[in-house]
Amino acid sequence: MATPTMVEAPRTTGRPAPASKARRARKHLLLLPALIALVILFVVPLISVVVDSFTEPTTGLGNYASLFTDGYTLRVLGRTLLVALVVAVVGGALAYPYAYAMTLVGPMMRAVLVTVVLVPFWTSMLARNFAWLVLMQDGGVVQGFLKAIGFGNVTLLGTTLAVGISMTQVLLPFMVLPMYTAMEQIDGRLIAAGQSLGAPRARAFRRVYLPLSAPGVLAGMSLAFVLALGFYVTPALLGSTRNAMIAQVINVRTKELLDFGGAGAMGIFLLVVTLIVLGLSRRMAGAATSLVAPARSEQAGEVRPWLRVYTAVVGFVLVVPTLVVIPMSFSSTQTFRFPPQGWSLRWYQELFTSPDWVASILNSLQVGFFTAVFATLLGTTAAFGLARLRSRWRGAVNGFLLSPMIVPHILVALAIFSVSLRLGLNGTLIGIILAHTALAVPFVVIAVTARLQGMDSRLAGVAGVLGASPANAFRRVTLPLVLPGILSGAVLAFVTSLDEVVIALFMQAPGAVTLPVQMYNSVTVQIDPTISAASSLMVVLVSVPILFAQIAGARRGRRGKR
Template sequence: MAAPTATAEAPTAGRLARPRFDRTRASGWLLLLPALAALAVLFVLPLSNVFVDSVTEPEAGLGNYASLFTDGYTLRVLGRTLLVAFVVSAAGLLLAYPYAYAMTLVGPMMRAVLVTIVLIPFWTSMMARNFAWMVLMQDEGLIQRMISPFGLGDVTLLGTTLAVGISMTQVLLPFLVLPMYSAMDQIDRRLLSAAQSLGAPRGRAFRRIYLPLSMPGIVAGVSLVFVLALGFYVTPALLGSTRNAMIAQVINVRTKELLDFGGAGAMGVLLLVVTLLVLGVSRRLAGQRASAVAPGYQPARSSGKGGQPGELRPWLKGYTALVAILLAAPTLVVIPMSFSSGTTFKFPPDGWSLRWYERLFTSPEWTAAIFNSIQAGLFTALLATLLGTTAALGLMRLAPRWRGALNGLLLSPLIVPHILVALVVFAAFLQWGLNGTLFGIILAHTAMAIPFVVIAVTARLQGMDSRLPGVAASLGASPFSAFRRVTFPLLLPGILSGAVLAFVTSLDEVVIALFLQAPGAITLPVQMFNSVTVQIDPTISAASSLIVVLVSVPILLAQVIGARRGKGR
């Protein structure tokens, strides 16, 4: 009697399970719909319009693309941009790899210091870092005075491609160090000891074992820096010149000054194609390298046996110290500059005063810029957190065959070069009447910030036990109660991380805000940019130093506290 009963009940269970399966998938699509709609309106549709303009303006055809390869000037600019991006990536790799390797060898406290040195420029405003380099490289500046004893005092740096490359290397260096350190920290150092015990010299063991295992981090960091360098606008605009223009500067001129949306769109599409090719090749290389790592092993701590620091050779100590100085020193230059009594950017200052801090908090244009930035950052964080969190929850409820494509669509604003995003937004908002409004800046920043929230919340979801909501439901909790009591508290750290990333992204974003600026819609980064390019206003030094301090102190405290807790455990 038992067997027939079990057989009869099995189909019933299957019939009951299917509607629940369908409801889960349907709820996933409903949760995804707001974020997908926002990105479709604010990013995908404007991007397609730019492509259409590139083949229809000023007349239908491929004339804009043909001119890219026939006018001579565009190819030179593109070649210069690719060369600078390649040199910056290669120079950054040479600087970042030993530094990241040293981070895996030192003890907890020193590792906290090295990580802090990387994170401070990573989180500090890009305008502050570029302003610091402009002060250092100006005529009769500190760098020119330092090289004068070697007979190179008359060398002009500011306005050259060399200055752009040096600044971009320092600005992008954290994007190389962090992926490399993440990959190296997972390598089992006992493999090196095993190779040396079998007779391999130290250098050969490193070259044959450690270097291939760290290659995914190298590929990820180099490809990220190369793609970011292709769309860089602020650094070339501040430290370069029109004679040595990069492609982002040319796109800006064609869009804002000439209103040549067809030619600018063609250049943007070409830049996007190059970016996608680079990402495709890097992903293939990273996949091949990652397949060489044996699955399932549990690596020992990188610091060595028993958690003690590994051996750090003298040359590596010196090299690490030099890279640390390169990372930190240019950013710290703005602090003494903010106390200058002069009206120029001379460093070191001739006199000391608090006049620029007073102007920062009393001048109408600076206070309005600060208020606009905070307001835009808060609204961006709110909108992006709501849209990104629901999208991440929706992704986890879909079938695996849909997740990859939809996740790529949600992260697409990060893949497209930043200057092309600015062009896309400017062209669309010009038609919609949103140019020159703070609301337009908030919408554009929201589209840029959604991917950061999706990444943070998805990472938290993947580390959460998916059975917990089911257990709560089996104990009588409603779906809403299970989410409020179980899922939401577990997701809260990821949600807060995404909100912070969204706020910082909006607070530091300058290129899109430059395209959309108007007298009533100027953010703090735009005001800082204008204080250098439009007028000489040393108030930028006070704003930059305030940003550096507000970023540095929390990061340093968090790293020290974390290191002490880790040492105590």
């Protein structure tokens, strides 16, 4: 029998062959469309704001000096920072026990608690603020409750307290979700282990569980603080000019005074504060994660009675806007009174027959559709290019792709409005679509990247070994596996555009009014209860699919363990 001949493998020099270099270069080209789009739609407008802040109306540091020498501006800055800090601290205290309870309950109850968080997370911010306006107005439910328990006729609407309450409720989901993500990786038996070693339960929780959950706490609170800095709609609807926050002043200086230099300096100040807070929180979270948490036990833990009651109360606060806007949509009177004094379908009829409301709905659907298409194409190709990028560059490129999520929203609106005026895009739907695309690309990148990370990259190579061309391997193997992430990203992009109001308010004009802008104007310009019907429609369209998805996921998980 002949013996096989041993053939020596060719030695490699460590340098990739020219063909592999070319293939890698082509793969990296997938990043270019998204990078170029963000540079044009996001970076250039921001640079324009920075330049204006140093050159308008005169060259120098005058705009920045006025931030700390102008008494009014300094008070507004201080109020904004204080409100954002209080919202982050109070919201973090409210969110922590709720997130902890989510780790203790069984799969079905966890699905309900997650849904309670996700419904307000995706529900229109205008709908939630409208609900708080109804509840806290003079003669409203909150004032009546405070009077009944002995506080007298407390005026909330138009105060900083009303703004803080609404902002805390709006931002609670942003704090609960990071905390829950961190807590679900912690084995609850560690507390029992600490008790077995002689530590009281409270001390074991404080010394063991709390440090392990600290990264999630820091992430949630820092995110809430950063988002609160750029809030515009809530202070505008529930506050007043006497207790204005920085976003309101930026809006006035930009749209009414055309003071782009002063407004730009305020926006850049917010950006610097944002970067400092995020940098500190990341550093502190990194130190906290030096403790390695083991895998979480899948068994449900004991939920004490006080925690059950607390979770129910926080859940009720989270869904209060839903509980208000739906009954309000069936009111028969042209007021914002709750509960309604009569019942009718007139506001739904107005929603689908009024030329202004129908036009705003069609505009939002059109803007949302094209935003989803453009953002999905850009974000998906960027995610594929990012997956093939060397690790030393991946972090920086990924950070750049996600940067529109970090910059305060009011600064993005200011930058885009300033450039749109110069290019003649202000007051056009194409201008809004381009702006929304820049905001939506990060959501698509996150969704598709998460799907790619969970996929075995060797599958496409196996298909190639079996004779499939690269195009066929992508179409028959890679694309079906990544498609759920692409579709999720497209939905996120569409919803992001559908609910965006600040940029749309800056760029509104006859014929370019989106549904959120129409809803905002129905409260601030005219008393039009049709907003309750529009809000209810958005709530139902979001909450029902989320609820079914959560229940179905819980059932699949339970069946998989049998």
